[in-house]
Amino acid sequence: MSAVEILRTEKGRARGLPTREEQAVLVCIGACLAAILVASVLLTGVPAGVAVVSLEFDDTLANQLSARSILAEHRMHATFFVNSGRLDRPGYLTVAQLRALASDGHEIGGHTIDHARLPGLPAREQRHQICEDRRALLALGFDVSDFAYPNGDYDSASAEQVRACGYESAREVGGIGYPPCIFCTWAETIPPRDPMATRTPGSLRRAHSLPRIQSLVRRAQPAGGWIQLTFHHLCDACDDYSISTEDLSTLLGWLAEEREAGRVAVLTVRQVIGSGASDENDLHFQH
Numbered sequence: 001m002s003a004v005e006i007l008r009t010e011k012g013r014a015r016g017l018p019t020r021e022e023q024a025v026l027v028c029i030g031a032c033l034a035a036i037l038v039a040s041v042l043l044t045g046v047p048a049g050v051a052v053v054s055l056e057f058d059d060t061l062a063n064q065l066s067a068r069s070i071l072a073e074h075r076m077h078a079t080f081f082v083n084s085g086r087l088d089r090p091g092y093l094t095v096a097q098l099r100a101l102a103s104d105g106h107e108i109g110g111h112t113i114d115h116a117r118l119p120g121l122p123a124r125e126q127r128h129q130i131c132e133d134r135r136a137l138l139a140l141g142f143d144v145s146d147f148a149y150p151n152g153d154y155d156s157a158s159a160e161q162v163r164a165c166g167y168e169s170a171r172e173v174g175g176i177g178y179p180p181c182i183f184c185t186w187a188e189t190i191p192p193r194d195p196m197a198t199r200t201p202g203s204l205r206r207a208h209s210l211p212r213i214q215s216l217v218r219r220a221q222p223a224g225g226w227i228q229l230t231f232h233h234l235c236d237a238c239d240d241y242s243i244s245t246e247d248l249s250t251l252l253g254w255l256a257e258e259r260e261a262g263r264v265a266v267l268t269v270r271q272v273i274g275s276g277a278s279d280e281n282d283l284h285f286q287h
């Protein structure tokens, strides 16, 4: 089953109907939005009205383990982009913890051995950082098919190397604008315009309020599309790139409500890209 089929199934299972307030908003947006919506569906095949959200945790940080229970509570799967060289080191996830996350159904992705900045590195070193990282994660038993460029930095050589190392997608930082920017791209397409540089709103920081994060998802809903939410530290203001467990829980609760209403699907990167869409374990939480 493809990602699009998963979404159509979810849409068909939606129990809620739009509220009067939502209907009024849709009417106000009018013909312009309808034209965008139709064009989007024709171009991407994503059901209109549905934002596909991926929850992504970068950098192998130990405090991300707190997400495990929150994700389980809301029956959602995330993607953890891991630096294999950090595993079992102080402050980082252990191999055992990563296995526990994978056994829950979360995706494990690659993020280089030690968070190297790829552009400018000699080709041999790029290959080492990207391919050896993937090999190390595969050797630990993880099914690794998606990659995220450290700090979103890439060039044509590193993108080609990521593909040559066997990855099916790679995530950049940027390309999606926050509301109220009306001329920005609102969501990544499914399938992505360039799978080796999938676009995002950038890494989430403490300064991003929940309404601001929600606005990204809401704006992607009318036309349909993919929003990748990238988290780092999961803690109470321990870092600029952080979200508290309380805020993450609130955000996932809201996403669960939107999912119940048929307006959001929470999928891993692999499910969106397609290679994992037939994995029964991955699909379990989507129904």
Ligand SMILES: [Zn+2]
Pocket (backbone or CB within 6 Å): 058, 059, 111, 115, 149, 150, 151
């Ligand atoms: Zn990173």
